[in-house]
Amino acid sequence: MSGQTPEDAFAHPGIERDVLTSWEDFMSGNGSRGQIVRAAINQSWRRCRQSDVDYRLDQAPTPMNEDRLQRLLDKRSRLAQAGASTMALARDYMRETGTVMVLTDIDGIVLRLEGDTTVALRDAVEKTHLLPGSTWSEGICGTNAIGTALQTGQSIQVHATEHFCAGIQRWTCSAAVIRDPIDGAIMGAIDISGLSVSYARQALALAVSAAARIEAHLFQLELDARYRFLDRCLWILPASDRHHTVLFDSAGRAFKANGEMSQIMRDLGAPQGQSAFPQLGGNDRRPSNARPPWIRAEWLRPVVHQGEYLGTVMVAPKSAASRRLAPARGDINAFANIIHRSAKMAGAVETCRRVATTSAPVLLLGETGVGKEIFAQGVHAASPRCDRPFVVVNCGCASRELLASELFGYVDGAFTGARRGGAAGKIEAASGGTLFLDEIGELPLDLQPMLLRVLESGEISRIGETTVRKVDFRLIAATNRDLRAEVDAQRFRKDLFYRLAVVPVVIPPLRERSEDVPDLVDHFVTQARLRYGLGDRRFAAETLALLARHDWPGNVRELRNLVESLMLTSGGEEITPSDLPNMVRPMKLSCESEPGLSLAEASERDLIARTLKSSGGNVTATAAALGLAKSTVYAKLRRYRIRPNLSSADQSGRSEEF
Structure with missing residues (x-):
């Protein structure tokens, strides 16, 4: 309902008798009185009368049976999954409040109900059929918070005599719609309901907050599904110089392509004036045969993993004209500088070679010194962006402020010491090419959402400015940290990790x-x-x-x-x-046999001998490794008669140790 203000959504208790009189006038055909009835309620009453809703109803239709309800829950599984934690909180915290929380789908069918379980409210809930499987749409049950919110797309309270049906006028309810976080389409509603004596203005705020929480869960589920989709379909994507590729999510929405979508549509013969790819899938998130005639069935391939439909890949051949305009492929010898013959290293190289021709982000994982930057250079050199910039940023070698300005750039006067005229950041410098973020695990936590926004939107604003600049770059990140552990410790954002780890590559030590x-x-x-x-x-x-x-x-x-x-x-x-230096040349240790040692003493002797050997004969390092005082180690070396066999030159260099 356009033009509604937040205040219009709230009911006004204390005027129930006046509203009832107005309702009676309305039902007799005289119209409702003046400004007593809110515009949203008045408009809903008119819709109900036009839909021939029976005003004498005192309950919703009988709930569907368990089999049908289970099929519906399977169909609305993502909404139910996203709402699970919120509904669990309602079960724990709404006891003895005189209210229940209700989750419905877009048709107003109750999927789940939690809250007060006292006998009086439970009997009222059952009598009114406010139960899983019952339908509370406005066209069936008249004016009510669930149905009216779904009808108008607006949050609303409906209190007592504001209900259209006389038998439901002893209830008060507050509902907010739940929208798809990707395209804004209404998916369902969350409602707080109780008998009219339980009216609380803040119930609507609770419903709005719960809807926002569920939408946040839906967004995370959608991101997770898209990342799994990319992971499953990455290897079936052909080279971009001969084919158009478009990825559709599980709802059938096009969200990724290997070129400008408008150009792809024109090349495939879409009607003039059509600005966006049509939606392929249905609302139940299953593969759909529905498609426009200019998209051929043989171009579409659904991706299913462990029984879950993740999305659809469209691979269509490019026209000859499009192929002539395609960018050149990367250098086929791009990984020649990676010297290897081991199977583990060959696997890492092959993975990078296969993804290099795509635009998928790559996350290089490995210890310090394994050659992550050489791999990143290889991916860039083998990509269609090989003739564009390769920009390196080490996220661990600068302060938070310096790193922010280096990444995002800044405008004149953004901070003390800022260069006159401002400066572009490394992200802008990498546009068209590849951005390599080394030591990404060191990126400060407060900069991570800024980077995530750039990756999701392809837009950047310099520090101190409000204008938006478009950027297009291939991201490669690297770290020697365990990012999953960092996520669990809340030192690294989960959503950024999933955005980076589309193609994780482990480089062996x-x-x-x-x-x-x-x-x-x-x-x-x-x-x-x-x-x-x-x-x-x-x-x-x-x-x-x-x-x-x-x-x-x-x-x-x-x-x-x-x-x-x-x-x-x-x-x-x-x-x-x-x-060779001593740290590389193996050191021979002499351990004279000592009769009468217990099993524990013999084990201790062997441990000290091995640690001393690995430390190159350095007693200080050995003591530190064992967690002992150096004097204690000296005593045990004498006790167990452990002596290093070193050359004379080595002995002179270690005279202070033995």
Whole structure:
């Protein structure tokens, strides 16, 4: 109902007799009196009379049987799921309030009811048929909060004699509509009802708040469904240079395409003047055969996972003219710099190669030093955006204020020290190309919704300005953190995580692909020769074997630095195990047998020996690892007769330890 103000939605108790007199005048054909009856109620009465609603009704129609109700709940499963937590709160907190909370679908059919279970109210609820499976639309039960809210799309209270049907005039109710958070379509209503003596003005505010809560849950469910849909359909998407691809969600709404949707529609022969793709699916969120004639059935492929319909993929061939305008494909050798032969690494490379031609966000997961930026560069180089900017932002190397200005830019005078004339941010700089957000797990929590808004809307505002700028970029993010754990700890937004993790790629640490070490060493040797003008120098086979057995906590970056250091400092043409630092060269420990040790003592001796070995003979590090005082470790080394076997050079360097 257009023009309604919030105040118009509230009933005015205390004038029930005057409203009843006005209702009697209305029913006799004399019209209602003056301004006593609110416009919303008066208009509803007129609709009820036009629909021939029986004013003598004292209850809704008999509720549907359990089988039909279950089928309806299956059909409205997303609404019921989104409302579950809100209805559970009503069950826990509305006891002995004289009211119940009612969830209905768009047709006014009650899906669930929770609240006061006292005998008096329960009897009234059952007598009036305010029960799951009953219908409370305005066209059937006359003016009531549920039906009138659904009819007008507005929140409303209907109190006592404002009801059109005489037998329901002892009730008071407050209802708000629940809208689809994607397109705003009405999906149902939430209602607070009780006998008229329970009237409370704030009941309408509670209904509005509950509707907003349910809509927020619906939005999250829709996001989750779309992310699952993208995850399932990503691998069936063809290259964009020969096909148009459009993704439709489970309600049949087009939400993603590999080009401008208006251009795709024109290319496929849509009628002139049609501005948006038609909706393919029905309200029950099942695949639908309904489609316009210019969309062929063979182009459509529903995506179903574990019995749930997630959406539909449309893949249509491009016309010859469209193919001539398509952007060039990326470099087929884009991942050549990733040296590998292990199966784990090959799987990560192949995943990135397959998604590179799409616009899907990629989340690179791995420890520090595994080469996440090299993977990001490979995805960019293999994408249709390969000739556009590749912009890198490290989210963990700047303060919150500096990072905000670096990402989003700012206008003149936005803050003290701002450059005259302002500056564009890295997001704008990446428009048309790829934005690589390294260490995304370090992004401050208050900046995360700002980034999410950019990703969802494709729009950005610089700090200090109100104008909106369009941006179009491919996002690649990387982190060495466990983002799921960060989400659980509420240090990272769940919605942003799902937006980033469309394609998660785990890059294995070097210790899990030791077979790659010799090839990596050869690669770094060649690089060092060219960079520093060095002569031929090679690693002995036993040296490579030792490197392959090392844990490499710093991963490929640590290996590269070590190779460069050895190339620059070793004297001979061949780098042998004696050239390796102690932290890489395995240390031999001598543990003299000590008769009479108990099982616990023998276990302690072995633990200390292993820890000392892994610490390179450093007692301070060993003590820290074991959580013991250094003096205690010295005492136990003497007690168990543990001594490192080091060369004379090594012994001189560790004289302070032993």
